[in-house]
Amino acid sequence: MIKFLIVVNKQGQTRLARYYEERRDLTVEERSAQEADIVRRCLMRGEQQCSFLEYKGYNIAYRRYASLFFIVGADEDENELAILELIHALVETLDRFFENVCELDIMSQLDKAHFIVDEMILNGCVVETNKNIILEPINVLDKS
Template identity: 50%
Template sequence: MGIRFILMVNKQGQTRLAQYYEWLTLEQRRALEGEIVRKCLARNDQQCSFVEHRNYKIVYRRYASLFFMVGVDDDECELDIMFHLEKAHFMLEEMVMNGCIVETSKANILSPIQLMDKAH
């Protein structure tokens, strides 16, 4: 299936945005978020940005005071993300500017990337 959830968490561990692409109860979401946030925030800057947790691989990155965490299927290959890291950065730049969310429309975020892909 691919991406299962996306979290934006501040450095105090509070979830600021959570989007799920699979059904979980509120209690399951809270427990999962708490476990993942504790695990990711405990890591230092020298450790890689990939963590395995339950049946997920978590890819996370800190930008200013926010952590962006993406949960993918355990069998989803992180090489897909690593080989397209510039696209991931580009999407975040389209969504967030100076720590503020400026765009939430999937179509608007992806259209410049689709144009770049057509140009190649």
């Protein structure tokens, strides 16, 4: 099960974050510190290192596209390669909707980026990866 999705730029600034696990044992400050630590660990890794790491019971998979890092945390039962495929499908979907997506697109139309993520992932489970099906409702909303 997917626990969170974070999109950050090369400076480590969060551009989009979605959590699928309510952790009552963590305060907002602790969650922010944990997120910052995960982001820092991903940004510090070299291009020759693999895109997977373990962090406090989470399997972290990340991928860099241009100036953005897409980081997904999942429980230990989740397949890391499937997570990488999910990240790639998300980026392709964002790319199709925004026509060559960039950091500015996500920042200026954050609601639409969240909508696309929500069409793909529901309560931590991947529900759809077909770009046409994902974009159909948002395209209908844009036309009205």
